[in-house]
Amino acid sequence: MKRTGFHFPQLISVLMSLGLVLSTARPGFAGERVEERNVFYVAYTWHLVRYLDNSTACRLDIEGERIPTGDEIRAACGDTIYAEWRETRPCASAAEAPATCQGLYLWFEQWQEKIRKQIIVYPSIDVKLSLDATGRNLIITAIDQLDGYDIRLIEGRFAGHPFVCDDYPTQCIVGLAPTGEQGKELIYWAISDYGDETGAISVIVRASFNGDFFDVDVLGEPWSGEIINDSAALIWGAFPPDEPPAWLTSPDNLHTNDKLYYLAGRLLSEGLARAGDCPLWGLQDNGYATECGMEAIREDVEAWQNVYDGQIAEAARAEAIPAVLLKRLIAQESQFWGGAFPELQESGPGQITPTGADTLLLWDWETFAAYCYPCFDDDCDLGYTWLEAWQQSMLRHAILEDSGQVDLIARLLVANARQTSNIVESLTGQRPGLSLSYADLWRLTLLNYHAGPGCVAWAISEAQSLGFILDWGGIAPNADRVCHGAASNYVDKITR
Secondary structure (H helix, E strand, C coil): CCCCCCCHHHHHHHHHHCCCCCCCCCCCCCCCCEEEEEEEEEEEEEEEEECCCCCEEEEEEEECCCCCCHHHHHHHHCHHHHHHHHHCCCCCCCCCCHHHCCCEEEEEEEEEEEEEEEEEECCCEEEEEEECCCCCEEEEEEEECCCCCCEEEEEEEECCEEEEECCCCCEEEEECCCCCCCCEEEEEEEEECCCCECCCEEEEEEEEECCCCEEEEEECCCCCCCCCCCHHHHHHCCCCCCCCCHHHCCCCCCCCCCCCHHHHHHHHHCCCCCCCCCHHHHECCCCCECHHHHHHCHHHHHHHHCCCHHHHHHHHHHHCCCHHHHHHHHHHHHCCCCCEECCCCEECCCCECHHHHHHHHHHCHHHHHHHHHHHHHHHHCCCHHHCCHHHHHHHHHHHHHCCCCHHHHHHHHHHHHHHHHHHHHHHHCCCHHHHCCHHHHHHHHHHHHHHCHHHHHHHHHHHHHCCCCCCHHHHHHHHHHHCCCHHHHHHHHHCC
């Protein structure tokens, strides 16, 4: 991952000048029904007191006119004091001469009325989207799961055309029409007489008529049909091809046997393999293996390049991305030699840089939260961009410390897909799936991973200003010119 010529503070100003917005992608919470109540209760205050000097070792409040249980004492006072209390034996002289006794005793102090906040979550509106029995209509079904309340109406837009269903508000029929390969947006919401609504639900519908009924694919949920489990497709609103190229697949077997001269050179240099009778130990001056060295240790190179296959397959499944793409990216970045290069500020099999860590922390809320909240608590609530510079630096360092984890590389690739989506939508004014193909959006994501969002934005803008068709063929020459051959020397090698 070589972010050529762009650094994070400069990057923000570059993207702001293009009208692009950087934000941590935090999930929304539309449709939740939450009520906060004040609840009155009586608290009974007890003390664990030392016989020796009558000092309080622990104070605890409980509910109910009774003696505290052992679990309550342990929770309030900790294991050490709990153990001391458990070991205390009855003392006959406790009333007359308590100082002669050992251990702790319980003493009731008072009761008092208190108030606490109670959060109540009520059942929400359940929404389903399905195809009717004729195969010619979509059906939106909405049920209010809270007793005593009903759906008042369902409304929305399909392919830009508004609709309202209030005669039979729990079920809304939306007629289908051919949408083309890129699909059309269906956005809808249900309103309850409870006084709230679901919030807008957006999916992309692709429908083609076969003479009797429609074949329908849907990007997004809810959907009663086959779910398209592809994180990038959902991010971009772009349908994956029915017959994807090899680099966008996830076969059961990821085994490769490529000639990786850098990897072979590292194995020879580190003494992990020997090149037999090859001149100069099978090494070139630049540290790569010679042809003789490569052939001599071909089996070692084959074994090493497949050592990550299980982790790659698992990470690709977890993040719903193509496994071959993830493996090829690692092959291009490090040839599976996951060392650190301090002079380039790159580390791990995916050669993650500080700028790459920024991307992950900006565009993956779950990863950001997992790293941030244990360190900075409430400071994390507004996202990465609002942290102090020293806090951002600490989080970047933590990411780089974990750069050897393949699942982190997979999450970074998805974060780059989100950032690429933001760039394309900002520059074209429409969802990325309407502007570029699924495969070309992956190519732009790889360009973003390697050369950064400034390169991607510049390459697209140049293609637009020159009147080129907005596809990889029109964008790649600009990326090569502006970003030091990033398209032909990096992206095209991965997607060959």
